[in-house]
Amino acid sequence: MTEPRYGEDPEPSDPFPAGPLYVPVRPGPSGCAARLFRTPLGDRTAVGFTSERRLAATLGAGQAWIRLAEPALRALTTPLGVTHLTVDPQFTAPAPTPVTHEIPVLRVARIA
Template identity: 75%
Template sequence: MSPVDRSEDPEPSERFPAGLLFVPVRSGPAGCTARFFRTPLGGRTAVGFTSAARLTATLGTDQACIRLCEPALRALAAPLGVTTLTIDPQLSAPAADRTAATARERENSWRRWHPQHVGALRVTGAAAVAACLNLLIG
């Protein structure tokens, strides 16, 4: 048996060029911007897909995308502190329903309190403190 030459095997930590990627984007006031995602541990990551079919299978048919090569995507993400690149993720969580959260926040907001109600709470609190002092002083 002849020895196997492993001198050409890359190290696992080496980055491989992924070629041209389908990068999910969202529209904004200045045009489209790349979407960044979170890893399961909460870190930020740039995401690219090797085919439009993989992007559609993961993010849905309404997801817009642009074509970027891996170095361009890394250069775009680096100034934002995003150093991780995930290629062809298999799963994505649905976006949070911000409308329901905003409605709950408005219902429980201190801004909805009427100034007279706040004043009544202050007067009631002051009366309770005075009553306690009367009991202590006696």
């Protein structure tokens, strides 16, 4: 059995290129723009999915998407200061509900 040559092994922290990804997009003034998300620690991240099924399971069937290679997605988001890429996230928090500005009225019963 031969020993692995460490000069050829990638470091675990080195980014490994993902294949073509399904990238969620939103409409913008000049076409569509990649949606950016936040990690649990609050850092901004680009998101890509390895299948349309995984994207729909996480973000819903109505989510618009485009196919991009991982280097292309990084090239789009790095100038925005987004250096993280999350592939196939399985949890998303629901969108916040709109805040109503109605003030609840408390009724106090009078005791005679």
